[in-house]
Amino acid sequence: MKFKLLAALALATPLFFIGSVQAENPQDLQKLLETGECIKCNLSGANLSSAHLIGADLRGANLQKANLSEANLEGADLTGANLAGANLTSAYITNVNLKQANLNNANLTRAKIYDSNVYQASMNNLTITDAEIFHTGIGVGGEDAEIPDWD
Template identity: 80%
Template sequence: MKLQLLAAIALATPLFFANSVQAGNNKDLQQLLNTRECINCNLSGVNLSGAHLIGADLRGANLQGANLTNANLEGADLTGANLKGANLTSAFVTNVNLKRANLNGANLTRATINDSNVYQASMNDLTITDAEIFNTGIGIGGDSAEIPDWK
């Protein structure tokens, strides 16, 4: 009985998020929610708070000013994405490809960032208060650190 209830909740959860998400470009947003793929999409300013975007393909997507609070981005590909001013407070950013992404002014307060690729990403004015960062080239100060690229 408990297993059936958990299965029903798991199936209904994406429907809840689909109704609570708002954006200027509904076509791109629906594509992301239906397929988890939205290459070069315009998702600027969208509310994806709490969204499960595990393994999403968001290469080159415009997520400027997006609300990704509590979002799960595990394994997502955000190569070349624009996350300028995005709110990633308490987001789960593990095994995420952020190569050449624009993270300028992004808020990563209390985010969990593990094993993610930030090679050639722009990271000016990041907020990383209380973030848990492991095996990812994000830190405080200095231009001399070498950030490895995924091979």
């Protein structure tokens, strides 16, 4: 009897944690995965780890604290999206539009970021350890960083 109870608990325990990584709006998550489009959706906290979001339209979407680790975002439009605190570890971010996006506190460890638009994006406290960044306006700096005089 004790064995059956332990076995049941072992199987049920992961279910308690699934709810904590679900998107705020499961319908929005389903819409994104089925159509590749979810403008102004609420995907905060969504588990999109290893998702293929090639060319996805996520303009204005709330992806705060979403798990996008190892996701392929090639060609995605994240204009004005909220990615604050998002996990983008080892994500593939090429030709992505992040114009006016909120990337504050995002984790871009080991991400591959190529040819992406980050014009007017907020990027405070980024983690970019071992990230590959080419032809994208992300760099190391801060209040004491030298800003070149282009005039």
